Amino acid sequence: MxxxxxxxxxxxxxxxxxxxxxxxxxxxxxxxxxxxxxxxxxxxxxxxxxxxxxxxxxxxxxxxxxxxxxxxxxxxxxxxxxxxxxxxxxxxxxxxxxxxxxxxxxxxxxxxxxxxxxxxxxxxxxxxxxxxxxxxxxxxxxxxxxxxxxxxxxxxxxxxxxxxxxxxxxxxxxxxxxxxxxxxxxxxxxxxxxxxxxxxxxxxxxxxxxxxIFSIRDQVNQVEISESLERYIIELVYATRSPLDYGLKQEAEYIQYGVSPRASINLNLSAKAVAYMEGRDYVLPEDIKEIAYDVMNHRILLNYEAEADGVTTKDIIEKILKQVPIG
Known part of the structure; x- marks a missing residue:
């Protein structure tokens, strides 16, 4: 540069x-x-x-x-x-x-x-x-x-x-x-x-x-994200759709529908923005974790059992972030 x-x-x-x-x-x-x-x-x-x-x-x-x-x-x-x-x-x-x-x-x-x-x-x-x-x-x-x-x-x-x-x-x-x-x-x-x-x-x-603002958008778009972190995003998304595959037996009983493909797109984009606003030109795992709740919380649909047990999407996302390994 x-x-x-x-x-x-x-x-x-x-x-x-x-x-x-x-x-x-x-x-x-x-x-x-x-x-x-x-x-x-x-x-x-x-x-x-x-x-x-x-x-x-x-x-x-x-x-x-x-x-x-x-x-x-x-x-x-x-x-x-x-x-x-x-x-x-x-x-x-x-x-x-x-x-x-x-x-x-x-x-x-x-x-x-x-x-x-x-x-x-x-x-x-x-x-x-x-x-x-x-x-x-x-x-x-x-x-x-x-x-x-x-x-x-x-x-x-x-x-x-x-x-x-x-x-x-x-x-x-x-x-x-x-x-x-x-x-x-x-x-x-x-x-x-x-x-x-x-x-x-x-x-x-x-x-x-x-x-x-348009210049910042261009610079955010140029922030680097490694292939391993791209795959990490995909794993997080799939953990909401097939929680049993990730050892999330309890969470599988509460999730009615997992997140859509828009979640993976927006996780990638917003993690780049988080990195940019932190003064970096590359994404860290912490950037993805920081924004994951805001990107995913409205896209996970829980069932009535979750509501009865007082389980929220925040609880589900926190468990997924702990369970899914990076890289």
Whole structure:
């Protein structure tokens, strides 16, 4: 690698750290969520955020969009939301005597789909189709979506009344599912002090441009991963599908369906992003293990016996990571 390329890479890696610091000026104690959002952005993968209300999910995404100088739209999903409210529609112009396209909020760089499980299947399908195809059709015209394009969807795990849970096949479209946890006591004290101060400044500096984001994506793609680690990823994936072959007798009783091929693709991509953000140009086993839960937890479908015994996908993934050898 030429010296200029090395300097450019180091400068961009430092800017990624600066992004984290800049977001922390406004948001307290959500470094894990911000890290996962950046991994999604740098690998062109969408993120599903799950957490109870009030954990600064919307504030974090909004602040991150400002730091990255990206267009941001928040869409509140409700039972009466229509697909046209999301992607746009054709409206009649009386002066011109013709129909014109009115684009919806999906035409943005960062789209926060708030409480995505509160809208009916048609709206969810419209969103997920846009995520997959990176384009939408209004009338007879197809429009490409803005680049970069990242959907960050949230769902509340507590209040399930009046919700339309996302089908497993649709949840699989999300690269990562991130569980957002409560802040610590000291963090919550700082949150309370900041948000109780009506003069608190939420302004942040722009750190990365769109062009730099695309450069980072190229550099992440160039991160090396050895063949032995590629095979390790495949073994992890197959351990969810055929647990008995890996000595996971107890886990085999709980798993109804293992992960899809998207899991192996996304494990590879996200492990590269983890390595890049750590300042390395090669993947370590620890990178795969670090991101494995976020990539796999929404793709493993457990049966009713697991629910009755209080077994979670986290328990299953932890056991798989312990059981499956590296190399």
């Amino acid at each position: 030429e010296e200029a390329q090395i300097e450019n890479k180091s400068a961009l890696q430092q800017k990624v750290k600066d992004v984290m610091s800049e977001v922390a000026k406004v948001v307290v104690g959500q470094e894990y969520m911000v890290n996962r959002l950046l991994i999604g952005l740098f690998t062109n993968g969408h993120v599903l955020l799950e957490g109870v209300p009030g954990l600064a999910k919307t504030l974090t995404v909004n602040t991150l969009a400002n730091v990255l100088h990206l267009d941001f739209q928040r869409i509140q999903f409700t039972p009466d939301l229509m697909p046209s409210d999301l992607i746009g529609t054709m409206i009649y112009n009386q002066k011109q005597g013709n129909f014109e396209v009115k684009k919806g909020p999906i035409f943005s760089n960062l789209v926060l789909a708030d409480e995505v499980n509160r809208s009916p299947a048609k709206v969810q399908s419209a969103l997920l189709e846009a995520m997959q195809e990176k384009q939408v059709t209004i009338g007879e015209t197809t429009f490409p979506l803005d680049r970069p394009f990242l959907v960050l969807a949230t769902q509340n795990p507590v209040d399930q009344e009046g919700t339309y849970p996302l089908p497993e096949a649709q949840v699989d479209r999300f690269m990562l599912k991130v569980t957002v946890s409560y802040p610590t006591k000291s963090q919550e004290l700082e949150v309370m002090r900041r948000m109780s101060n009506m003069t608190f400044n939420k302004d942040v500096n722009t750190i990365l441009t769109k062009e730099e």
